[in-house]
Amino acid sequence: MLLNTALKVETVAALFLAWMMVFVFPLGWIQRLFAPTRPPVEPDAMDRGGATCHVSPRASAVARRVARLSSTMPFPTTCLVQAIAGALLLRRRGMRDGTIRLGVRKSGSTLEAHAWLLYQGSVVLGGDAMEGFTPLADIPAASSHR
Numbered sequence: 001m002l003l004n005t006a007l008k009v010e011t012v013a014a015l016f017l018a019w020m021m022v023f024v025f026p027l028g029w030i031q032r033l034f035a036p037t038r039p040p041v042e043p044d045a046m047d048r049g050g051a052t053c054h055v056s057p058r059a060s061a062v063a064r065r066v067a068r069l070s071s072t073m074p075f076p077t078t079c080l081v082q083a084i085a086g087a088l089l090l091r092r093r094g095m096r097d098g099t100i101r102l103g104v105r106k107s108g109s110t111l112e113a114h115a116w117l118l119y120q121g122s123v124v125l126g127g128d129a130m131e132g133f134t135p136l137a138d139i140p141a142a143s144s145h146r
């Protein structure tokens with residue numbers, strides 16, 4: 001029970017920090033916490049085929065907790081906020097193979113954006129809404145300032 005409460009508090013704190021990074025702080029904060037943005041490492045074909053069967057149970061548990069608690073927050077938890085929070089929590093556990101992937105798609109006359117989180121190349125968070133998005137950039141969760 002105490003561990004469950006501690007994990008919830010940690011997840012809420014990560015969601016709040018991620019929200020602050022997206023909506024309040026300058027972009028430089030994200031750039032300092034994560035490695036430099038790069039083009040997607042590989043085409044997204046691996047993601048679309050349900051590659052989640054190879055996902056680490058710990059990474060899946062983090063992602064489920066972020067997804068579940070994000071809907072209870074009193075602030076907007078966009079896909080980018082959730083992906084950043086998930087990446088922060090993975091990194092806190094020493095799981096440095098996380099990547100935030102940014103994608104775009106055209107919808108009528110507008111351009112839509114989406115962010116999802118990969119761990120060791122498999123989608124762990126945000127995959128349910130990524131259909132039709134073309135990967136644009138990857139943000140490795142490992143800090144470039146170690």
